[in-house]
Amino acid sequence: MWDKIAEVLNRTVLRAGHLLRKNFGQEHRVDYKSPIDLVTEMDRAVEALFIKTIRKHFPDHEILSEEMVEGVGGNPWERLPERGKIRWIIDPLDGTTNYAHGFPHSSVSAGVVYRGRVMLGAVYHPWRRELYFARRGSGAWKNQERIQVSGVRRLERALLVTASFPHENRMGRQIPMEPFKALSHACQAVRRTGSAALDLADVACGRFDGFWDLSIKPWDVAAGSLLIEEAGGKITNLSGRRLDLYGQAFIAGNKYLHPVLAAYLAKAGF
Numbered sequence: 410m411w412d413k414i415a416e417v418l419n420r421t422v423l424r425a426g427h428l429l430r431k432n433f434g435q436e437h438r439v440d441y442k443s444p445i446d447l448v449t450e451m452d453r454a455v456e457a458l459f460i461k462t463i464r465k466h467f468p469d470h471e472i473l474s475e476e477m478v479e480g481v482g483g484n485p486w487e488r489l490p491e492r493g494k495i496r497w498i499i500d501p502l503d504g505t506t507n508y509a510h511g512f513p514h515s516s517v518s519a520g521v522v523y524r525g526r527v528m529l530g531a532v533y534h535p536w537r538r539e540l541y542f543a544r545r546g547s548g549a550w551k552n553q554e555r556i557q558v559s560g561v562r563r564l565e566r567a568l569l570v571t572a573s574f575p576h577e578n579r580m581g582r583q584i585p586m587e588p589f590k591a592l593s594h595a596c597q598a599v600r601r602t603g604s605a606a607l608d609l610a611d612v613a614c615g616r617f618d619g620f621w622d623l624s625i626k627p628w629d630v631a632a633g634s635l636l637i638e639e640a641g642g643k644i645t646n647l648s649g650r651r652l653d654l655y656g657q658a659f660i661a662g663n664k665y666l667h668p669v670l671a672a673y674l675a676k677a678g679f
Contacts, residue, residue: 609633
């Protein structure tokens with residue numbers, strides 16, 4: 410069963426990436442879910458592709474997708490009931506703002522969850538043509554290459570990435586500046602790319618050494634969390650407990666830097 414799901418997952422992610430690449434650079438229809446949260450017709454087209462494909466091959470599977478939830482006014486922060494079914498958690502276009510502005514750094518991301526655990530995850534960068542894939546217990550891959558997190562041990566030599574900046578407003582609260590100030594002064598540099606799924610994939614393959622986010626959604630982290638784990642890294646909530654896909658804050662990195670990031674965030678009041 411899992412072999413077939415993995416095959417459909419990877420094939421659909423690649424098809425979705427081709428669709429995004431084919432339509433890149435055109436004038437897109439942009440709607441606003443909030444003053445800074447965009448959605449385009451391509452978000453919806455890729456989501457429709459996933460839903461159609463999943464319904465065809467696995468009609469009894471559940472689907473949780475960004476536009477499906479937010480488009481009907483659902484609350485993505487509210488834990489959905491676990492019914493023992495396999496659930497696909499999909500971000501059809503992670504990095505919509507980049508895409509809408511013609512900046513080629515976006516991704517397709519999908520995780521397959523069973524009983525609260527991500528069993529399969531795939532993230533695809535259409536312009537780098539890099540497919541990141543992980544299967545629980547079987548490792549993580551970039552195309553045909555096995556990947557692993559970096560071995561950087563000292564924070565001052567670490568390149569970090571985050572999706573949390575103070576201008577963002579999620580759930581009616583302002584994202585504070587203190588964690589960014591503390592970590593940016595302590596590490597080599599901090600980046601913000603606009604695609605959390607790709608950030609996690611890049612941590613998994615050692616391009617970045619650590620990641621933190623104080624306000625995340627399940628489709629941003631589902632696939633990437635498994636990439637991190639299967640690449641030998643660690644991803645948890647802020648207190649070090651097992652990651653809750655429906656929570657809001659987490660830390661990811663290699664085994665050396667993860668506790669250091671946690672300590673800095675705790676010192677900043679998180």
